[in-house]
Amino acid sequence: MILRDHGRKKEQVFLALACIVLLLAAAPCWGKVFRDALNRTVVLDSPPQRIVSLAPNITEILYYLGLGERVAGVTQYSYYPPEAMKKPKVGSYIRVNAEKIIELKPDLVLGTMDGNSSHTIDLLGQAGIPVYVVNPRSVRGTIATIACISDLAGVKERGDEAAVLLTERLEKIVRKTTGLDRPTVFLQINIKPIMTVNSHTIHNDVIRLAGGKNMTGNLPITYPRISREEVLAGKPDVIIISSMERGGRFERARQEWLRWPSIPAVKHRRVYLVDSDLIDRPSPRIIRGLEIMASFIHPEVNWSGGREVEKDGAAK
Incomplete structure (x- = not known):
């Protein structure tokens, strides 16, 4: 009887440990390293939950990917979609208020090489805030940026799906105008x-x-x-x-x-x-x-x- 009870306890312990192992295996082992448009290394320990956008186009991308609830701050002229206008403003994309951004306690700031100053990016970096800079210079580059931001936010599948759909629309136009x-x-x-x-x-x-x-x-x-x-x-x-x-x-x-x-x-x-x-x-x-x-x-x-x-x- 004692042996039987002991055997049951061992089995219960084994099952509990097995469940823990399965849960750990299923949990996303995040911790990713990215390289931005300035060739800077950006390390994220987990998917960011408070994102500040430093340009209207980045704001649009975040909402397009269904990440509106994670947007902690935006710049002036971020009026699309309309919900973005309710977010705290951190200045214009040319003149960003670094102090305001730091007050918002973001775990990721998304900036653009065409507008945001390197001084602002350095200030935020010194405050320990990860800053990832994008530089879409073409239509296809824009689609690639959408996919990249989705990866940064931990929703890569959404970005990949969006990239496929947008590319299909682009290629349809190219096919019809070729020749x-x-x-x-x-x-x-x-x-x-x-x-x-x-x-x-x-x-x-x-x-x-x-x-x-x-x-x-x-x-x-x-x-x-x-x-x-x-x-x-x-x-x-x-x-x-x-x-x-x-x-x-x-x-x-x-x-x-x-x-x-x-x-x-x-x-x-x-x-x-x-x-x-x-x-x-x-x-x-x-x-x-x-x-x-x-x-x-x-x-x-x-x-x-x-x-x-x-x-x-x-x-x-």
Whole structure:
């Protein structure tokens, strides 16, 4: 009887130990080492639960991945999705308030190489806060950044799935425009003064993937000012106005171009407006912007549910 009881106790102890081993095996042995766009090593002991975003596009990516509850702070102009506007503000993405970030006690800060200062990144690092810097410079680079952020947050499967879906939409556009003539596109990104982009921009990548040719791609300055006379001389087939300014001024800029019928884009009524957030923010919405741009540049293609355009040429 004693031996039987002793045997049962041994069996119970063995089962308990086996359960512990199984639980430990099932638990994620996290602790990951990452390398960011600045070639810095970033170590995370566990999936971050309090993330501060230092750029609007990063905020969009976090919400797209279903991580809104983990967002502890955002920068100015992080207004998409609308829920992001309720989060504590830590300044603009160019002028970040490091003290405010430290007060929020984040376990990860996500910054961007194109905007956030190295001084801010160093200050946060000295405070013991992990800072990971991204640098998406293209549409495909944006998709890769989404996957990377998902890995940082411990939701890699979500990011991988999102990357597949977004890439499928991108490749559909590339397939449909391959072999077609490339219309010359003038992209206006500011109303006064008139400004545009060269080839070293994400805007240029959008134009290229959408099947167009950037009229100002060869200019030496990344975001050059350009005169109306230079646009007239360039004879663009398509004019697309993308500006952070909205309302009447946005439409008036389009009407201003309609006064020049010698421009092919005007002659053939191919002057359009597009929400700047859709083509200059390296976020998941840039794929929607690419779809809209492709339908502007190649209206002859059946996009089967592409952009909706009002009669005045504005993309909804």
